[in-house]
Amino acid sequence: MDFGRSAAQQERYARMSADARKLASASSAAGSGRDAWKDLARLGLLGAAVPQEYGGTGFGALDTALLYEAASEGGADTGVLFAAAAHLFACVRPVIEFGLPETREALLPALCGGELIAGNAMTEPESGSDVSRLTTRATRVDGGYLLDGTKSFVSNGPVADLYVTYATTDPDGGYFSSTAFAVDRNSPGLVAGAPMEKSGLAACQAGEVRFTRCFVPDDRVLGSPGQGQLVFQTSMQWERSCLFAIYLGQQERLIRRCVHHVGERRQFGKRLAELQPVADRLADMKLRLESGRLLLYRACTEIDAGQDPSLWVAMAKLAVSEAAVATALDAGRIFGGRAFQTEYGIEEEVRDALPATTFSGTSDIQRQLIARELGL
The missing domain is CATH 1.20.140.10 (Butyryl-CoA Dehydrogenase, subunit A, domain 3)
Incomplete structure (x- = not known):
């Protein structure tokens, strides 16, 4: 059992740690503008765990975690890195693993490059740890679904261009009661709230996102209907480790x-x-x-x-x-x-x-x- 880092990992770690000192000076920009997101993309943090065919680096979980560790060790703002990690692990990874081929091709290059910012919309005002009882509903209609409900503590919510969200599609479905969606910010019926005041992780803005008869087409369903729990749990494996x-x-x-x-x-x-x-x-x-x-x-x-x-x-x-x-x-x-x-x-x-x-x-x-x- 080898506990050491390879020469390539050591080189990447040292380079990222040094580059992170430059990123630290732009810490507040992640919440207020796009400059820091471009820097994060340039350093490879937004596309680390994304296949190369979509503009990413193609790293696995360990090499991706080492990059984030090095960036933090080097002095990059914790809130900036948290924003990037929420983007990559809770949003981009579900698109990679569960999105249709045309959805991956349309979204992933821009998500890797920082042109699109993603927000994770799972938590609700009355549902934090209990993700099996979502009050947000998705009603089947011709060509897609209509979403109704409110999400809270949406990381990157106020500035995101895309939201990975979850809604109940079958209240009696148990484990298969919810479905995951990738929803554009400009979708009619979607309203992103103002940033909430927080005592920590200030550079990662968070806020409410409200859906009112918000139409989401079938090609933006992640996985199959009823697989919301699977999509969420898979993303959490990456987030709870790499983040x-x-x-x-x-x-x-x-x-x-x-x-x-x-x-x-x-x-x-x-x-x-x-x-x-x-x-x-x-x-x-x-x-x-x-x-x-x-x-x-x-x-x-x-x-x-x-x-x-x-x-x-x-x-x-x-x-x-x-x-x-x-x-x-x-x-x-x-x-x-x-x-x-x-x-x-x-x-x-x-x-x-x-x-x-x-x-x-x-x-x-x-x-x-x-x-x-x-x-x-």
Whole structure:
């Protein structure tokens, strides 16, 4: 079993980490304009997991995760990377795996190039973790469906050109009750709401999307009618693994900053690094990072091997998200009062880490999935 990166992976990682420092200066543009999306496309982050025939790089899950980890480690804004990851994993991947050939040809090159921005419209005001009871309805009509309902917390929602959304098509269908759709922003009856105010991941705008008798043609159905749960779960395997590589990079960056800080800062007549409680805290931070990294890489490897990655994906998402929050809070303790000063950026790191245990399925949901895989 090889735990090392190949020479090609090491080269790509170093190059992406260096390029990410340039991207960091354009952090706010992801929410307000197209410049950052063009930069993300140029760096290959929007098309990393897209076949080359559609303008992507053709990477598997592991190589894609390494790119996102490197971009985060190099200093790219967490919100910008989250926006890109939501675009790629929750929206582009379903089009790749479940779209008709003509739909893939029409959408994927522009999605890879940053000309089109995608938003993931699954969550509803009364349906967060329980995705089996969607109140958004899709009614069959000649040539397609009419969508009615409201989606909330739509990542990239206010700026998206395309929405991958899910609606109930058969209320009594159980697992096969919902269907997935790729809906153009300019579709009559679709209204994207204003950006909501958030405390973290500010560069990724989110908001409501409302459908009122919004017509979606048959060629924009992803998969077959009734396969909404399958489409969503498949996208979540990519999101819960590859997206959370962003938080590996964030932890690596925070640990590096903390090590530098404790080497220079003095208290009680000695460097902070010489105080055992401080050293113990940093050791725990490193342990959490490397444990989560091994789980995440294993989850990605299972995806690439075509195996059922459910157990490893749930464990990776749980471990990395919880570690991200704990490590950001520990960095705050190490920086002390300076953690409350915006110039140091620690408080922003905490705010960006906190949502990790909620989106893409809460930590409690991940524990339920792990227990299910154990046969409980």
